Amino acid sequence: MPNTYTQIYIQAIFAVKGRHNLIQDEWKENLCSYIGGIINNLGQKTIIVNGYRNHVHLFFEFKPATNLSELIKKIKSNSSRYMNEKRCLPSRFEWQEGYSAFSYSQSHIDNVYKYIQNQEEHHRKRTFKEEYIGFLKKYNVPYDERYLFEWNE
Numbered sequence: 001m002p003n004t005y006t007q008i009y010i011q012a013i014f015a016v017k018g019r020h021n022l023i024q025d026e027w028k029e030n031l032c033s034y035i036g037g038i039i040n041n042l043g044q045k046t047i048i049v050n051g052y053r054n055h056v057h058l059f060f061e062f063k064p065a066t067n068l069s070e071l072i073k074k075i076k077s078n079s080s081r082y083m084n085e086k087r088c089l090p091s092r093f094e095w096q097e098g099y100s101a102f103s104y105s106q107s108h109i110d111n112v113y114k115y116i117q118n119q120e121e122h123h124r125k126r127t128f129k130e131e132y133i134g135f136l137k138k139y140n141v142p143y144d145e146r147y148l149f150e151w152n153e
Helices: 025-041 068-086 106-117 128-138
Strands: 009-015 045-052 055-061 100-104
Touching (some): 009 068, 009 106, 009 128, 025 045, 025 055, 025 068, 045 106, 100 106, 100 128
């Protein structure tokens, strides 16, 4: 077979360092748009990027010639540099170490898209911690709660 054909959809989630509520409504859209541009510029295809106060969800079509960990590292470093150059905050903006990523089939695209699109609504009912642990449990990802977050408490 002379060509490679893939169909891999990834939802990645990562938090602001210390899980501080630093993502402000007035510039969230620009941040999400910028992250989408980074994803596309790195050879992937953005489906949606959205977040809520202390975290973001990225949903994209993943090209397997890329290392997922390196891709997320580049997204995080470039988006924090963007935030700091724009001086959106009086202090330095940083993402927390680590991330989670989940794969989906094409039949799930609409549901995942709607879920990410409605982050504000979801977080009226659930905290980010509850949401995040819910994903880990749903996908049977083993974890130790002591090491999930860099706590801001």
